[in-house]
Amino acid sequence: MDTRPDSTMADDEADDFGLPPGxxxxxxxxxxxxxxxxxxxxxxxxxxxxxxxxxxxxxxxxxxxxxxxxxxxxxxxxxxxxxxxxxxxxxxxxxxxxxxxxxxxxxxxxxxxxxxxxxxxxxxxxxxxxxxxxxxxxxxxxxYPEYSAGRLMQAEVVRVPEYWTVGEAIDFLRSGVDLPDQFYHVILVDPRLKPVGYVTLGRILSSPRSTRLRDITEDSFRTVHVRDEEGTVAHVFNKYHLISVPVVDDDDRLVGVITIDDAMTVLDEEHEEDYLALAGVDETSIGDRVWETAKRRFRWLLVTLIAANVAAQVIAQFEATIEQIVLLAVLMPIVASMAGNAGTQAVATAVRALATRDLNPSNALRVVRREIGVGLVNGFAFGAIMGLVVLIFFHEPMIGLVIAVALWITLTLASLGGVLVPLTLNRFGIDPAVASGPFVTTVTDIVGFFVFLGIATMVLL
Amino acid sequence: MDTRPDSTMADDEADDFGLPPGxxxxxxxxxxxxxxxxxxxxxxxxxxxxxxxxxxxxxxxxxxxxxxxxxxxxxxxxxxxxxxxxxxxxxxxxxxxxxxxxxxxxxxxxxxxxxxxxxxxxxxxxxxxxxxxxxxxxxxxxxYPEYSAGRLMQAEVVRVPEYWTVGEAIDFLRSGVDLPDQFYHVILVDPRLKPVGYVTLGRILSSPRSTRLRDITEDSFRTVHVRDEEGTVAHVFNKYHLISVPVVDDDDRLVGVITIDDAMTVLDEEHEEDYLALAGVDETSIGDRVWETAKRRFRWLLVTLIAANVAAQVIAQFEATIEQIVLLAVLMPIVASMAGNAGTQAVATAVRALATRDLNPSNALRVVRREIGVGLVNGFAFGAIMGLVVLIFFHEPMIGLVIAVALWITLTLASLGGVLVPLTLNRFGIDPAVASGPFVTTVTDIVGFFVFLGIATMVLL
CATH class of the missing domain: 1.25.60.10 (MgtE N-terminal domain-like)
Structure with a gap:
């Protein structure tokens, strides 16, 4: 698919929706x-x-x-x-x-x-x-727990006995009962209040009065549990194109309903959090002042600083090598940058695939193998390019060979690590989106420096 | 707000929604x-x-x-x-x-x-x-253009004259006309087919037959144009909690309707693209094979390679300095990592704020000032920390001072650049989400090396 056009604020559309200008x-x-x-x-x-x-x-x-x-x-x-x-x-x-x-x-x-x-x-x-x-x-x-379906649902529901007809439902709705502001389905319940199906208002309006409600229920019907995560609920809405979902308690009894506009808000918030997490930003608001904003970004910068100091320690082990061949100091950030980017690419792909359930235990092994393949292919390609660059512009064939091999190895490791880290975090119930972003770039720095300077020391000295 | 719990696939919920196990x-x-x-x-x-x-x-x-x-x-x-x-x-x-x-x-x-x-x-x-x-x-x-409202809408609409009553609408809906599978509103149109409001089915069902439809329309009513970007449409749905939106042509005539489930899909896709773009990945699928995947990631890796080579050229200018003080080669990736992270943080914050229209011409200046402030605060803090680290562990007070000043300057520049790049791209109609991610980290590398090695050369030699 082509890249979509920009849908953020453009000059000619800024005024169409939102605040009137001025x-x-x-x-x-x-x-x-x-x-x-x-x-x-x-x-x-x-x-x-x-x-x-x-x-x-x-x-x-x-x-x-x-x-x-x-x-x-x-x-x-x-x-x-x-x-x-x-x-x-x-x-x-x-x-x-x-x-x-x-x-x-x-x-x-x-x-x-x-x-x-x-x-x-x-x-x-x-x-x-x-x-x-x-x-x-x-x-x-x-x-109910924070971020659960129980917090998201409205208690106001429109429910009718499962054996009713369309006519009975219409008479009930028109009888002056207190109805919620927004509702799109009538939920059918059995005598123990267990929801067994729902009928859209459009279907009720267009069906003969004698039709049994249970004969015109929607195929898409499903319920969520009151303690399901709201992110899971949003995923279910999006996957099955639902408009509203009945919420049940431990006894399978109807306790509320969640409508799609709330699910859409949750989906939007979860995406926003994942996006900011990839950049190492805790949730933020454009209204925050300098001090708050600086504080919210401090944590990941501190993690970066610590990891960068470990990377520096790795480089320090090779001080003697660098002293003899300063060109290595010139080239080593290239290896780190490339590995960082390749690792982030793999992480982002894996995090999204986990969130959409496209990546799951039954295909995890295949995806891991694919990432190794991608690392080998791109590692070889960029290793070859960079080796030639060093050969042509610096006239150092041996250093060219070293950086080629180092790029090949580190890009492959970065791809592999990029998919294994989110998979492992997920396995242990930690949100891979929150923990994988800046972490991977700093780890790939360490690996990149070690592999490049290590091979250089072995081969060149 | 606290961090949400993990909502991706966890062991105990993987089976609740989706494919049956095995x-x-x-x-x-x-x-x-x-x-x-x-x-x-x-x-x-x-x-x-x-x-x-x-x-x-x-x-x-x-x-x-x-x-x-x-x-x-x-x-x-x-x-x-x-x-x-x-x-x-x-x-x-x-x-x-x-x-x-x-x-x-x-x-x-x-x-x-x-x-x-x-x-x-x-x-x-x-x-x-x-x-x-x-x-x-x-x-x-x-x-209609790709990714426009015209592509997203369904042509099947339920429209009635604006002067009708609830009773007339009910009789019309029950008359056996061909109705769409899913509809939630009846759209009121004037004689030239211009939509003037809509009434929810729930409201129709609960109102007396003699009520005029125009007296029970929803406040949230608004239309979109057939050539509006689908991303803008999704934003309007999300912001105003809409369930469906009439689509009009150049003459303001009703030509279709977009429902929230389609808007939710668009919102999800746009977020996914932005997320992958921040990591430098073109749209991807878990079903892609090695070769396709490698190709999709090649472009940004190539951009990174070119930028990293520019960074290497910057370092090469300071070879003489590094030859005399190898510790600089050890420390320089710290400056680059920190600047890269600070820049990405500012970019991600600005891109999201632009997408939600929280960042707009009327507060752009304030946000830019805030980013400078954040850069100054965090730059000073991490400069001080790193200066002390160098002083205590390497016993090099002057180099400690150099890295402190270098971090202060580069983190401030990174914050500033991180907000200016997306703002500028957006100003020229380029999607800041697609173009800002890996680009900023490589530019901050260049700036970081230049500032750190430049100050070191001036002060230490």
């Missing part, structure tokens, strides 16, 4: 002028996601001023959309009455999403603002 | 035995996505044998789920009659997805198998 400046002006009416005129028409974006673009002082000028504007949905770091700030700044109004009209899964990241005081403030039934549902969800 | 071996046995009945028993109950996974686990010879034993088994949905490289192989292997049956019951967007990656001959085979109306719809979609 609004940040207009809002700033209104804040400075203390013009509450103008703020309402600017902010009220915006989608909550855009209001959240806008709040993230302001600084803390401006946000405070905005909150006191835009009374009643921050509703539950805006809170849902806010970045976690800002959400805490805003919730603390909101008067209790306004906070109560804001959270009351949210589905329980959105309340859980807000509450789980707050400190005890903030949690109490939000929980206290809820109606008793909602509060119980939220507290129940909070009892 | 089935690959059972299928292989059935193929060897030529046991068609057993193959049907094994494969017929599987979800198309699982059949596709299974086909990907077999080798080419086994797949051929399976196809001739499992007559009529490969339906359109299996073709949809297959990896592109395999899909072409399977379509060529299928008898024309079976191919016709397979594609006939697909929605047009799925047919487009299959057809667009085939060669001319394969395209003709699939198009020829379609009913005339579907063929026209598919050919129309293929006229």
């Amino acid at each position: 609004i940040v400046e207009d809002v700033r002006e209104a804040i400075e002028a203390g013009d509450s009416a103008r703020l309402h005129a600017l902010l009220d028409p915006l989608h909550p996601a855009d209001v959240a974006d806008l709040l993230e673009q302001l600084d803390q002082r401006e946000r405070r001023a905005l909150l006191s000028l835009w009374r009643g504007g921050v509703d539950g949905e805006v809170l849902s959309e806010l970045d976690e770091s800002l959400r805490e700030e805003i919730i603390e700044a909101l008067p209790p009455g306004e906070l109560a109004l804001a959270v009351r009209d949210l589905e329980t899964d959105d309340v859980v999403d807000i509450v789980e990241d707050l400190d005890a005081e903030g949690q109490e403030a939000v929980l206290g603002a809820l109606a008793a039934a909602d509060r119980i549902a939220v507290e129940k969800a909070l009892a | 089935i690959v071996e059972d299928v292989r046995e059935a193929i060897e035995a030529g046991d068609s009945a057993r193959l049907h028993a094994l494969l017929d109950p599987l979800h198309p996505a699982d059949v596709a996974d299974l086909l990907e686990q077999l080798d080419q010879r086994e797949r051929r044998a399976l196809l001739s034993l499992w007559r009529g088994g490969v339906d359109g949905e299996v073709l949809s789920e297959l990896d592109e490289s395999l899909r072409e192989e399977i379509i060529e292997a299928l008898p024309p009659g079976e191919l016709a049956l397979a594609v006939r019951d697909l929605e047009t967007d799925d047919v487009v997805d299959i057809v667009e990656d085939l060669d001319a001959e394969g395209q003709e085979a699939v198009l020829g198998a379609l009913a005339a109306a579907d063929r026209i719809a598919v050919e129309k979609a293929l006229a």
